[in-house]
Amino acid sequence: ETGVTQTPRHLVMGMTNKKSLKCEQHLGHNAMYWYKQSAKKPLELMFVYSLEERVENNSVPSRFSPECPNSSHLFLHLHTLQPEDSALYLCASSQDHRVGQPQHFGDGTRLSIL
Amino acid sequence: SQKIEQNSEALNIQEGKTATLTCNYTNYSPAYLQWYRQDPGRGPVFLLLIRENEKEKRKERLKVTFDTTLKQSLFHITASQPADSATYLCALPMEYGNKLVFGAGTILRVKS
Numbered sequence: 108e109t110g111v112t113q114t115p116r117h118l119v120m121g122m123t124n125k126k127s128l129k130c131e132q133h134l135g136h137n138a139m140y141w142y143k144q145s146a147k148k149p150l151e152l153m154f155v156y157s158l159e160e161r162v163e164n165n166s167v168p169s170r171f172s173p174e175c176p177n178s179s180h181l182f183l184h185l186h187t188l189q190p191e192d193s194a195l196y197l198c199a200s201s202q203d204h205r206v207g208q209p210q211h212f213g214d215g216t217r218l219s220i221l
Numbered sequence: 222s223q224k225i226e227q228n229s230e231a232l233n234i235q236e237g238k239t240a241t242l243t244c245n246y247t248n249y250s251p252a253y254l255q256w257y258r259q260d261p262g263r264g265p266v267f268l269l270l271i272r273e274n275e276k277e278k279r280k281e282r283l284k285v286t287f288d289t290t291l292k293q294s295l296f297h298i299t300a301s302q303p304a305d306s307a308t309y310l311c312a313l314p315m316e317y318g319n320k321l322v323f324g325a326g327t328i329l330r331v332k333s
Contacts, residue, residue, distance in 0.1 A: 150323040163320065197264050207253055207314070210321065212264030
């Protein structure tokens, strides 16, 4: 499915670097999400945006900073990350942020912190 | 808080058989439950949603049941094929707020 596109697909960075993950959805949805998926653990919701406004911030460390400039684009700015932040970061979108709507996921960015 | 339990061990079955995956939850009964498929290196793909007032939902070879008394959903794939091999996730809403909570998933391997 190409409705939600994430770049880059893979990212290796040092703990002092600053990088950004990008997500773009072509589905006309109003809600976008960031999830973290670590090996053999459930998806962890990080942030929810509805019509460019953040509606959920799930106690995520400040070294992760989301940005939603419009309803089609979502960024996750990273700085001073820790080794335990290595994971698959997934972006998703849905028609709106009310629960019950199916979520459409991108294929994620595989992040490795050295 | 709500806990979701899916079989942590992989399910290995022979091609052509019916695969049955289990999703149990522990606390309040959700208004609906969703099932997703995830292939290695890919994001989850939505498969089916079943509401609390629906006992059963079907889509092609897929069938989902929802038993609010047992606090359980079963996901069936009939006439399974090697291409059905993937991790299957169940997800349901938290009691409060607009959050979807996912299970850790069950790996299904269909052998030819």
